[in-house]
Amino acid sequence: MEMLLSGNQALARGIYEFGGEFASAYPGTPSTEILETIARFWKDDVYAEWAINEKVALEVAVGASYGGARSLAAMKHVGVNVAADPFMTLAYTGVGAGLILVSADDPSLHSSQNEQDNRIYGKFASVPVLEPSDSQESKDFVRYAFEMSEEFDTPVLLRMTTRVSHSKGIVKIGERKVAENKGFERNIEKYVMVPAHAIKRHAIVASRLEKLKAFAEKTELNRVEWKDRKIGIVTGSIAYQHAREAMPEASILKLGLGYPLPMNKIRDFASKVERLFVVEELEGFYEEMIAAAGIKVEGKKYFSNLMELDVDRVRKGFIEAGELDASVIMPSIETEPVLPRPPVLCSGCPHRGVMVALKKAGVYTNGDIGCYTLGGLPPLSQIDSCLCMGASIGNAFGIEKAGKTSRKTVAIIGDSTFLHSGITALASVVYNRGTTTTIIADNGITAMTGGQQNPATSTTLMGEKTYSIDLAELCRALGVQHVRKVDPYDLDETLAAIKEETNRDAASVIITTRPCMLFPKKVNGSPYEVDLGKCIACGACFNVGCPSISVSEVKNEKGKPKSQIDPVTCTGCSICAQVCPADAIARIES
Amino acid sequence: MKNGTTNVLIVGVGGQGVLLASEILIEVAKLMGLDAKKSEVHGMSQRGGIVTSHVRFGKKVYSPLIPHRESDVILAFELAEGLRWVGELRPGGKIIVNTQKIIPTLTTTGKFFYPEKAEEKIRGYSPGATLLDAYEIALELGNPRMVNTILLGVLSKSIDLEEDKWIEVIQRMAPKGTAEINRTAFLKGKEID
Numbered sequence: 001m002e003m004l005l006s007g008n009q010a011l012a013r014g015i016y017e018f019g020g021e022f023a024s025a026y027p028g029t030p031s032t033e034i035l036e037t038i039a040r041f042w043k044d045d046v047y048a049e050w051a052i053n054e055k056v057a058l059e060v061a062v063g064a065s066y067g068g069a070r071s072l073a074a075m076k077h078v079g080v081n082v083a084a085d086p087f088m089t090l091a092y093t094g095v096g097a098g099l100i101l102v103s104a105d106d107p108s109l110h111s112s113q114n115e116q117d118n119r120i121y122g123k124f125a126s127v128p129v130l131e132p133s134d135s136q137e138s139k140d141f142v143r144y145a146f147e148m149s150e151e152f153d154t155p156v157l158l159r160m161t162t163r164v165s166h167s168k169g170i171v172k173i174g175e176r177k178v179a180e181n182k183g184f185e186r187n188i189e190k191y192v193m194v195p196a197h198a199i200k201r202h203a204i205v206a207s208r209l210e211k212l213k214a215f216a217e218k219t220e221l222n223r224v225e226w227k228d229r230k231i232g233i234v235t236g237s238i239a240y241q242h243a244r245e246a247m248p249e250a251s252i253l254k255l256g257l258g259y260p261l262p263m264n265k266i267r268d269f270a271s272k273v274e275r276l277f278v279v280e281e282l283e284g285f286y287e288e289m290i291a292a293a294g295i296k297v298e299g300k301k302y303f304s305n306l307m308e309l310d311v312d313r314v315r316k317g318f319i320e321a322g323e324l325d326a327s328v329i330m331p332s333i334e335t336e337p338v339l340p341r342p343p344v345l346c347s348g349c350p351h352r353g354v355m356v357a358l359k360k361a362g363v364y365t366n367g368d369i370g371c372y373t374l375g376g377l378p379p380l381s382q383i384d385s386c387l388c389m390g391a392s393i394g395n396a397f398g399i400e401k402a403g404k405t406s407r408k409t410v411a412i413i414g415d416s417t418f419l420h421s422g423i424t425a426l427a428s429v430v431y432n433r434g435t436t437t438t439i440i441a442d443n444g445i446t447a448m449t450g451g452q453q454n455p456a457t458s459t460t461l462m463g464e465k466t467y468s469i470d471l472a473e474l475c476r477a478l479g480v481q482h483v484r485k486v487d488p489y490d491l492d493e494t495l496a497a498i499k500e501e502t503n504r505d506a507a508s509v510i511i512t513t514r515p516c517m518l519f520p521k522k523v524n525g526s527p528y529e530v531d532l533g534k535c536i537a538c539g540a541c542f543n544v545g546c547p548s549i550s551v552s553e554v555k556n557e558k559g560k561p562k563s564q565i566d567p568v569t570c571t572g573c574s575i576c577a578q579v580c581p582a583d584a585i586a587r588i589e590s
Numbered sequence: 591m592k593n594g595t596t597n598v599l600i601v602g603v604g605g606q607g608v609l610l611a612s613e614i615l616i617e618v619a620k621l622m623g624l625d626a627k628k629s630e631v632h633g634m635s636q637r638g639g640i641v642t643s644h645v646r647f648g649k650k651v652y653s654p655l656i657p658h659r660e661s662d663v664i665l666a667f668e669l670a671e672g673l674r675w676v677g678e679l680r681p682g683g684k685i686i687v688n689t690q691k692i693i694p695t696l697t698t699t700g701k702f703f704y705p706e707k708a709e710e711k712i713r714g715y716s717p718g719a720t721l722l723d724a725y726e727i728a729l730e731l732g733n734p735r736m737v738n739t740i741l742l743g744v745l746s747k748s749i750d751l752e753e754d755k756w757i758e759v760i761q762r763m764a765p766k767g768t769a770e771i772n773r774t775a776f777l778k779g780k781e782i783d
Contacts, residue, residue: 310655334677
């Protein structure tokens with residue numbers, strides 16, 4: 001049977017087919033659908049969970065592997081930074097049953113704060129890296145990964161990219177084959193990484209890498225497509241698909257195993273072509289290693305290390321290199337530029353009231369990773385920093401301690417992000433006698449990635465009821481003496497709380513209490529309308545940045561447009577009515 | 591249809607059903623026994639952003655992304671998006687535009703404006719463009735939810751996939767009890783020039 005599957009769905013299918021028994025992840029675009037797919041279709045065969053963060057996701061997957069189950073930990077590229085501590089030493093201990101770490105990289109930063117190339121983690125840890133280039137390989141490479149993991153006693157980094165994860169293609173479906181589960185086998189020298197053991201394991205890592213290099217030379221994961229020998233291209237991942245289309249006549253050495261490289265195979269390939277190129281996305285990862293081996297090669301000179309590649313970018317590189325005629329790219333026609341549509345906070349989003357209140361309070365706001373970062377865009381423009389998961393609280397405390405900033409600073413962080421890595425920062429603030437105000441924008445879900453459960457939502461990924469962490473009690477337990485809840489739909493209450501807590505000489509936490517408008521289910525309400533007779537066209541409601549509010553055809557005496565509200569999308573949150581100085585916005589009488 | 595691959599670019603705004611439309615199209619291509627790929631970026635689309643979906647099918651498809659100006663057909667669910675993407679059409683290609691307008695929130699800043707005379711401009715770049723108010727047609731059919739199916743009907747005239755395969759996939763993916771109205775809407779779309 002054949003099915004159309006995204007790379008993520010195909011990878012999930014691979015975990016099922018090739019005997020996976022355990023999967024853990026923290027949601028993060030573009031990786032999220034892997035665990036969602038497993039939990040939706042195969043939860044009776046494969047245990048699937050959301051961990052509180054990526055470090056824990058990897059640690060539990062490591063435990064499951066030690067315990068005899070073929071296991072998966074999945075995360076976005078920056079999540080691997082969070083999990084890097086266990087990962088680097090996991091490379092020393094090796095595994096029990098097969099263990100895969102999926103890193104879903106995001107070239108072009110479609111929904112990320114950076115575009116780091118995580119193949120480098122493989123080299124850093126001396127761990128093999130597999131790089132599927134389409135959906136079929138996303139499934140097939142799971143089998144290779146489990147088998148390599150067990151044969152070489154190593155974790156395997158399965159590196160996806162947004163374009164592989166989120167493109168669909170035709171995939172052949174097979175049956176599930178259950179792998180043998182031997183349970184945990186005690187082996188203190190292998191699993192207890194104290195210096196005396198770890199030094200021996202490091203030597204094993206070195207010899208394992210030599211064996212992997214020999215494997216790389218003969219595995220079918222790395223294959224040569226011989227065509228014209230004028231140009232030879234070494235490529236892998238999605239770049240292979242673009243290169244194959246852009247250069248139909250070139251010979252290609254397609255790498256499925258991106259680390260360690262089959263250097264003899266590459267040397268042989270290079271010797272049989274006139275000119276050798278590497279076409280790879282992001283860093284010159286293969287190119288640097290190939291050049292270091294003394295093989296003449298060209299790559300990043302023509303194919304930038306910024307942003308995703310596509311067929312035209314590959315063609316452009318070969319045009320610059322003098323190997324393609326410029327006519328292969330269609331000349332652009334000049335069309336009229338159309339205004340952008342940046343993403344905005346949804347109609348009725350509970351974060352909007354907080355952003356408007358923060359703006360009124362005149363404070364600096366250290367943001368975090370989540371929907372509320374959209375409050376940094378005009379017209380709200382109320383987020384002053386956004387670094388990584390959990391950074392808001394530490395950033396705000398640091399600015400306070402630096403001591404030169406007269407304006408107050410607050411941290412804003414979502415419920416899931418706070419649980420992911422905000423708790424430790426808040427404890428540190430309290431311990432170090434900080435007076436930081438932290439706003440936990442608790443919308444009861446992990447929203448930005450599409451509505452996933454978390455430890456405060458009372459259900460698990462597999463749909464079971466579970467204990468729910470009480471965020472207010474948690475903050476009090478950390479030693480925060482001033483914890484209060486506010487309704488973010490009540491601007492006066494929210495503003496008063498922000499003013500009071502930022503003027504307090506002690507650490508404080510404000511928790512908002514309204515749910516996300518989209519998840520777990522779409523919230524509708526009774527809409528508001530603008531009384532055009534009363535509207536003075538001051539623009540106050542425009543400045544809350546609501547997608548339901550737009551410019552109407554009616555203008556005031558100075559020619560400024562009055563506003564209108566779309567009754568279909570308005571959810572009746574009333575924030576616009578609260579900022580209107582003319583009392584012109586009211587609930588539609590039904 | 592360079593190298594025997596058909597390229598269809600479907601564009602619109604988050605929430606309009608672009609992804610479902612491309613899902614139906616690629617399933618039809620698969621049912622025809624063709625190799626097929628599609629690509630889009632998820633994530634921010636639920637927050638009112640631009641949505642684009644690349645669908646490619648033929649004997650063998652490599653890149654999931656359509657190169658610049660190689661789209662055989664562009665289906666735009668929204669008027670300004672039709673104008674934004676018309677430059678991706680290959681010479682001699684077909685653009686189909688639903689004339690519904692979704693005004694971006696940015697216009698409230700007074701610094702950005704929804705394009706004027708967008709229909710004329712699209713025709714200026716592509717004289718053979720089909721522009722239609724699919725919402726109006728859906729209302730005539732008595733079901734405003736049929737906008738997408740009508741647009742797929744219009745799309746089906748420009749690409750070489752069999753009618754009964756289209757209807758089979760649309761009916762399979764339609765909500766229960768709407769198979770007949772979807773069939774009617776698809777055939778209605780096929781009548782539009």
